[in-house]
Amino acid sequence: MFLKTPSAADSPLGPRPAGVASSAGPAGSDPGAVGAADETASLEAAEAMAVPAPAVTTPVAWVLLLVLASIWGTSFILMKKGLVVFSAMELGATRVTVAALLLLPFALRHVGRVERSRFKWLALSGMVGTFIPAFLFAYAETKLASGLAGVLNALTVVFTLLVGALLFGQRLTGLRVLGITLGLVGTVVMLLLGGSGGAETPTGEGNAWYGIYILIATMGYGLSVNVIKHKLGGMTPVAVTSVLLLLIGGPALAYLLLGTGFLHKLSTVPGAWAAFGYIALLATMSTAVAMVLFNKLIQQSTALFASSSTYLIPIVALAWGALDGEAFNLWHFAGMVVILAGVLIIHRAN
Secondary structure, X not given: OOOOOOOHHHOOOOOOOOEOOOOOOOOOOOOOOOOOOOHHHHXXXXXXXXXXXXXXXXXXXXXXXXXXXXXXXXXXXXXXXXXXXOOHHHHHHHHHHHHHHHXXXXXXXXXXXXXXXXXXXHHHHHHHHHHHHHHHHHHHOOOOOHHHHHHHHHHHHHHHHHHHHHHOOOOOOHHHHHHHHHHHHHHHHHHHHOOOOOOOOOOOOOOHHHHHHHHHHHHHHHHHHHHHHHHOOOOOHHHHHHHHHHHHHHHHHHHHHHOOOHHHHHHHXXXXXXXXXXXXXXXXXXXXXXXXXXXXXHHHOOHHHHOOHHHHHHHHHHHHHHHOOOOOOHHHHHHHHHHHHHHHHHHHHO
């Protein structure tokens, strides 16, 4: 069962802000759209659209929280493994295509009920919250440690709030400004002082500046969450996610088949099927499965409890990166602490 969307007045952010959809949430209350078919963006969108549950946290909720954090935190190492064979463009297109095909039955069920005026907002949310970030994250991880990508993903919270203030009239308080500032300072510390996390990347090279791709992607997540919040009220998370994937899935599939060497690699390059399996698992787990589990988690606890996965995702991502030989130093951990402190302050301010 999926949760219905509250009105803007119901949100703890008031008129404020994909993955899935937020009611007290991480991003500016974050998941990768799932609207967002992604991690913090998914979490952000799902919370914005879910009805708050009673403030009771069950043992099942704790299990769901850990499973969700593990799924979203594992996304970054799966991208890295897919990039061993496929290019960033091929990975991004494959990821979107598989996610769209997975949710096609839901999209066909819901698309006829969508008001015509909303399709442009669904397309916008899909492009900036799923399509473009899928390629940007892939590009970033060609020369940036997957663990660091997982930490920087938490900036979705910061940019959801910032975009909400700049474009949607959300009020910035002193605490919110402090949270935004800490998030950006933590990013500088992590990338400029900590570096790229070593050369354990698919290209064998490290370049901390590739973190900029993730900054741009999380800005897109922030815009997508705000669009879902302010323009797509009344739609369930599964309707938003499946229909926007339907809109962007066609272009992704066409590009994958006609504009890349995907099929040739799949049939001729050793290890290509294994790499494709990693990408398919990424699309399956971080989109369809995570969407269902997140909505179940909100039913079992509260959106605020569910948003705590924001703090667990970087830990899981760093753990996978360390196991894969990525090199992290004290600056990286210091930057992560500062970023997550900013996220925590934003949550508290909301």
